[in-house]
Amino acid sequence: MKKILQIGIAILCCFLITGCTQDEASAPPKKEPVPKINTTPKQEEIVPTKTGTDVNPETLKIPVLMYHSINTNVKNNLITPPDEFDAQMKWLKDNNYHTITLAELDELLLTGKNVPDKPIVITFDDGYQDNYTNAYPILKKYDLKANIFVITDKIAKNNHFDEAALKEMSDYGIEMDSHTVHHQELNTLTYTEQLKELKDSKAVLEKLTGKPVNSICYPVGRHNEDTERAAKAAGYAMGFTTAAGKANKNDGMYTLPRVRMVPGISMQAALQ
Numbered sequence: 001m002k003k004i005l006q007i008g009i010a011i012l013c014c015f016l017i018t019g020c021t022q023d024e025a026s027a028p029p030k031k032e033p034v035p036k037i038n039t040t041p042k043q044e045e046i047v048p049t050k051t052g053t054d055v056n057p058e059t060l061k062i063p064v065l066m067y068h069s070i071n072t073n074v075k076n077n078l079i080t081p082p083d084e085f086d087a088q089m090k091w092l093k094d095n096n097y098h099t100i101t102l103a104e105l106d107e108l109l110l111t112g113k114n115v116p117d118k119p120i121v122i123t124f125d126d127g128y129q130d131n132y133t134n135a136y137p138i139l140k141k142y143d144l145k146a147n148i149f150v151i152t153d154k155i156a157k158n159n160h161f162d163e164a165a166l167k168e169m170s171d172y173g174i175e176m177d178s179h180t181v182h183h184q185e186l187n188t189l190t191y192t193e194q195l196k197e198l199k200d201s202k203a204v205l206e207k208l209t210g211k212p213v214n215s216i217c218y219p220v221g222r223h224n225e226d227t228e229r230a231a232k233a234a235g236y237a238m239g240f241t242t243a244a245g246k247a248n249k250n251d252g253m254y255t256l257p258r259v260r261m262v263p264g265i266s267m268q269a270a271l272q
């Protein structure tokens with residue numbers, strides 16, 4: 001009896017399996033998933049536009065202008081009157097100079113590749129309010145690029161521009177770089193203290209602008225071997241002093257000189 005039951009169940013199972021198979025065979029074929037066609041056009045390969053010539057980097061010298069305040073109240077040689085600044089910027093434009101940013105300078109100095117005609121960098125130290133109110137409109141008027149070395153602890157304090165101005169200028173294309181947190185003479189600090197000044201100021205600026213900060217300018221131009229090591233360790237590509245001269249990679253990428261702009265000087269004389 002038990003055996004008969006087992007055979008019966010076996011036959012029933014066979015029937016069910018066969019039935020299922022037949023059902024599947026007669027069912028309309030399952031649709032193959034249609035591969036999604038990417039409708040976005042194939043991106044054109046980006047070929048960098050050739051805007052300049054290749055130059056031997058050993059001999060390439062690029063002026064990095066050093067301004068501080070742009071103000072009518074000229075009480076020391078760190079202040080250039082706005083009309084004089086305007087005339088200097090106009091002279092650069094009229095004489096076919098090409099302003100580049102410090103982010104661009106780094107690669108040009110190292111490789112000498114694709115160097116624009118008459119390259120020049122405009123920098124401002126300290127982050128004064130008048131950089132925003134006086135210099136920025138003139139830079140926009142002549143469509144010139146520039147960099148500002150910001151003392152991060154001074155933002156919005158004591159005649160220094162605030163975060164909103166910093167953000168607006170950065171969004172426009174004026175690059176923000178570091179002039180440390182507290183503007184202390186770095187050569188008086190330990191390596192660890194220097195590293196903190198360099199790292200913290202970089203982090204504050206990168207957070208505010210959302211852009212990388214690749215340069216540091218040493219307060220009052222003071223620096224020592226620890227400063228150069230710290231600048232490298234903090235992730236900077238270049239360090240600037242107040243020593244006079246046009247920048248060449250053999251000056252050392254962490255001890256690059258600049259061209260000091262004092263009131264009354266003509267751009268022609270400054271660039272000689």
Ligand SMILES: [Zn+2]
Pocket residue numbers: 125126179183219220
């Ligand atoms: Zn300074």
